[in-house]
Amino acid sequence: AQSVTQLDSHVSVSEGTPVLLRCNYSSSYSPSLFWYVQHPNKGLQLLLKYTSAATLVKGINGFEAEFKKSETSFHLTKPSAHMSDAAEYFCVVSVGAGTALIFGKGTTLSVSS
Amino acid sequence: GAVVSQHPSWVICKSGTSVKIECRSLDFQATTMFWYRQFPKQSLMLMATSNEGSKATYEQGVEKDKFLINHASLTLSTLTVTSAHPEDSSFYICSASPLRDRNTEAFFGQGTRLTVV
Numbered sequence: 117a118q119s120v121t122q123l124d125s126h127v128s129v130s131e132g133t134p135v136l137l138r139c140n141y142s143s144s145y146s147p148s149l150f151w152y153v154q155h156p157n158k159g160l161q162l163l164l165k166y167t168s169a170a171t172l173v174k175g176i177n178g179f180e181a182e183f184k185k186s187e188t189s190f191h192l193t194k195p196s197a198h199m200s201d202a203a204e205y206f207c208v209v210s211v212g213a214g215t216a217l218i219f220g221k222g223t224t225l226s227v228s229s
Numbered sequence: 230g231a232v233v234s235q236h237p238s239w240v241i242c243k244s245g246t247s248v249k250i251e252c253r254s255l256d257f258q259a260t261t262m263f264w265y266r267q268f269p270k271q272s273l274m275l276m277a278t279s280n281e282g283s284k285a286t287y288e289q290g291v292e293k294d295k296f297l298i299n300h301a302s303l304t305l306s307t308l309t310v311t312s313a314h315p316e317d318s319s320f321y322i323c324s325a326s327p328l329r330d331r332n333t334e335a336f337f338g339q340g341t342r343l344t345v346v
Contacts, residue, residue, distance in 0.1 A: 160337040221272045
């Protein structure tokens with residue numbers, strides 16, 4: 117069975133400091149992994165995706181994530197938080213063509229000035 | 230990127246009435262679309278898989294007679310919440326992918342905020 121665990125339900129940082137959102141996955145197959153962001157009452161936007169190419173993936177808005185198979189992790193990072201980064205972040209796994217995505221429970225990122 | 234349009238973005242309806250939500254892929258064809266539900270401060274939960282030209286596949290615990298899904302064309306899937314009740318109030322989101330390829334990202338509609346009063 118496939119699953120995704122986001123280790124923190126809420127992360128608070130100050131503007132200009134680094135962001136770390138943690139995600140571990142479990143999959144019987146070689147997974148594709150995604151991070152999506154959702155702003156209040158809005159749809160989902162793809163930040164970045166890992167699809168068995170480079171293990172360090174760069175996404176939009178300065179975010180990046182590193183796929184570590186030995187640790188079954190796909191943590192999302194950003195060197196310097198911005199106020200506009202405050203949102204809900206979902207780590208997502210996909211395991212087959214035409215299959216639905218499996219979402220983590222989400223991490224709420226708060227950014228203070 | 231590809232665009233998925235969901236309509237309406239919000240709706241308020243009376244208890245007992247039915248509400249139809251549309252999900253359209255605007256610039257690609259999708260044989261499969263997915264419907265998710267998101268309760269406040271919770272993650273997205275898959276409700277059903279909409280298959281063009283055939284019956285939808287529902288997740289365990291989702292009433293197929295209550296949440297009617299129709300995927301009549303390669304660019305349109307509809308979700309109808311029948312005899313809506315306040316507990317059906319939620320944020321509903323659809324998704325679709327241009328290709329049957331797990332490496333292709335899914336594109337999401339804007340979501341529909343349903344409030345049943």
